[in-house]
Amino acid sequence: MRQVEIVEIEEYLRKMRDDWDERARQNARHFIADGRADWAEADFYASGDQTVAQDILTDMTNICQGLDPQRVRVLELGCGAGRVTRALAKVFGEVHGVDVSHEMVRRAGSAVAGFPNAFIHRTDGATLTELGDLTFDFAYSCCVFHHISSYEIIQSLVREVGRRLRPEALFKFEVQGCTSLQTSLGETWLGVPFSLEQAEQMAQECGFELRYHRGAGQERFWLWYFKR
Numbered sequence: 001m002r003q004v005e006i007v008e009i010e011e012y013l014r015k016m017r018d019d020w021d022e023r024a025r026q027n028a029r030h031f032i033a034d035g036r037a038d039w040a041e042a043d044f045y046a047s048g049d050q051t052v053a054q055d056i057l058t059d060m061t062n063i064c065q066g067l068d069p070q071r072v073r074v075l076e077l078g079c080g081a082g083r084v085t086r087a088l089a090k091v092f093g094e095v096h097g098v099d100v101s102h103e104m105v106r107r108a109g110s111a112v113a114g115f116p117n118a119f120i121h122r123t124d125g126a127t128l129t130e131l132g133d134l135t136f137d138f139a140y141s142c143c144v145f146h147h148i149s150s151y152e153i154i155q156s157l158v159r160e161v162g163r164r165l166r167p168e169a170l171f172k173f174e175v176q177g178c179t180s181l182q183t184s185l186g187e188t189w190l191g192v193p194f195s196l197e198q199a200e201q202m203a204q205e206c207g208f209e210l211r212y213h214r215g216a217g218q219e220r221f222w223l224w225y226f227k228r
Helices: 003-032 041-055 057-064 085-089 102-111 151-164 196-205
Strands: 073-077 094-099 118-122 136-141 165-175 208-214 221-227
Touching: 003 102, 003 151, 041 057, 041 085, 057 136, 057 165, 073 085, 073 151, 085 094, 085 102, 085 118, 094 102, 102 118, 136 151, 151 165, 151 196, 151 221, 196 208, 196 221
Parallel strands: 073 094, 073 136, 094 118, 136 165
Antiparallel strands: 165 221, 208 221
8 A cells, every 4th residue: 555545544544533523522322323313312222222133133143153142252343322332232242342433432431331241442443453362253333334435444444353253253234335426535424335346355355255235236235244
């Protein structure tokens, strides 16, 4: 990668952190789940339970692969204010949420204060070095990559997740699938779009097999990446 590209990405990571810090200060719950502007705390956390019921509990065969859920260690990429993290902690034995924003991490820590099996970490936005030597049985991310306007950063994060998953483990996540959308590096709300071909290529380059997908061409393009 050329030096100028490295500088551009470093600047973008700082902007991503700063923008999400500001959104968290303005109205963290709205920017995480933007269907409402006035989330009550109980309703906000209940929406996390609904997300887990929809995305996780319906897919436990792929996720656990015969393991007892209480023996499964989960990585949540882009945990925001902990809405889904605490819901995951009700199902699995250990959950680690990561986020680039100081303000979101602070709120997430409060959200999981009553869950001794849930841990929150702030990352640099492109790597997972803050996790030390932790490895995982399942990784999950929703409403995160479709805010990132850099293919390089998304691919870096996917590769980092792959390094920490056990063989055959699943990384289930969504990307922006509307390939007609236009965005540019520096945007922190509208992420870069992926075609099915791009999703397949990223899987191959990052050590995964793309076995299933749903929503190609739509805003929420779900991918099931299994580590090779």
